[in-house]
Amino acid sequence: MGAKKLRVALLRYTPEPQEAVAMGAKLCYSAAGIEDLKQGIEAKSQDAFLERLMEFGHLSPIEHASFTFGIEGVSRSLLAQITRHRIASFSVKSQRYVSEASMPKGGAVFGYVIPPRIEALGPGAVKEFEDQMSQIQKWYDGWVGKLGNNGESSNEDARFVLPNAAETKMLVTMNARELLHFFNLRCCNRAQWEIRALATEMLRLARKEAPVMFRDAGPGCLKGSCPEGKMSCGKINEVRIKFKDL
Numbered sequence: 439m440g441a442k443k444l445r446v447a448l449l450r451y452t453p454e455p456q457e458a459v460a461m462g463a464k465l466c467y468s469a470a471g472i473e474d475l476k477q478g479i480e481a482k483s484q485d486a487f488l489e490r491l492m493e494f495g496h497l498s499p500i501e502h503a504s505f506t507f508g509i510e511g512v513s514r515s516l517l518a519q520i521t522r523h524r525i526a527s528f529s530v531k532s533q534r535y536v537s538e539a540s541m542p543k544g545g546a547v548f549g550y551v552i553p554p555r556i557e558a559l560g561p562g563a564v565k566e567f568e569d570q571m572s573q574i575q576k577w578y579d580g581w582v583g584k585l586g587n588n589g590e591s592s593n594e595d596a597r598f599v600l601p602n603a604a605e606t607k608m609l610v611t612m613n614a615r616e617l618l619h620f621f622n623l624r625c626c627n628r629a630q631w632e633i634r635a636l637a638t639e640m641l642r643l644a645r646k647e648a649p650v651m652f653r654d655a656g657p658g659c660l661k662g663s664c665p666e667g668k669m670s671c672g673k674i675n676e677v678r679i680k681f682k683d684l
């Protein structure tokens with residue numbers, strides 16, 4: 439346990455996601471039967487058709503493709519942010535069923551995330567942060583004991599002393615349309631560093647499997663002026679290069 443780093447894996451996704459989307463879109467515009475459509479789509483690349491679809495902004499067909507990510511090494515602070523995205527499905531490690539007490543974990547401190555700006559202050563600052571986490575572990579263990587060491591009924595109240603830094607793990611599924619929206623908000627430099635790092639990695643992984651659908655995905659400034667107005671980070675060229683070369 440102790441300090442944790444972000445890890446993201448694309449665990450599952452709709453097979454041939456771009457073909458599934460092309461099927462949905464072509465069905466809207468064609469008199470052909472479903473089997474004929476399927477054969478036509480499998481017979482040749484759908485890239486040019488998909489490019490036009492994305493340009494039109496006819497986005498409901500991309501809801502047919504879903505992507506499931508396994509995420510660990512993120513904080514409960516990130517959890518509060520990502521779960522605001524309502525058109526997503528989540529499974530999150532429980533703080534009731536999974537004890538954070540040091541003893542079942544061989545005396546280890548619960549997992550936590552150290553913000554990079556605290557790390558950048560140097561080893562002294564990191565040590566101070568780690569000591570604070572160890573202190574919280576002692577408080578947590580103390581409450582588990584006082585609450586009778588009764589599994590979930592002790593854990594559910596002892597967890598109230600755990601910090602936003604406490605690590606969590608989750609499975610997240612989003613369809614491609616929700617992913618585009620999520621990337622638009624959370625890849626932006628105005629988003630908080632942790633969810634921005636996560637969103638950027640999710641985009642990199644999704645783009646590998648569905649390059650046309652996610653080619654222009656990312657913060658709002660990739661396609662036009664910065665939507666943040668006066669709050670803009672002022673780094674539009676840098677941001678565009680970063681997301682082109684992900």
Ligand SMILES: Cc1cc2nc3c(=O)[nH]c(=O)nc-3n(C[C@H](O)[C@H](O)[C@H](O)COP(=O)(O)OP(=O)(O)OC[C@H]3O[C@@H](n4cnc5c(N)ncnc54)[C@H](O)[C@@H]3O)c2cc1C
Nearest residue numbers: 519521522523524525526616619620623624626628629630
């Ligand atoms: C930089 C940044 C700072 C933020 N700061 C704060 C903050 O200080 N406080 C705070 O509370 N939140 C904050 N948020 C969270 C933000 O307000 C949203 O809750 C979050 O980004 C989810 O976005 P969403 O609602 O567009 O997306 P989703 O829930 O992913 O929904 C996607 C889209 O579906 C549509 N939709 C979904 N549900 C409904 C509905 N019920 N009715 C109508 N349309 C719907 C909307 O078009 C929506 O954009 C912040 C977000 C960002 C990116």
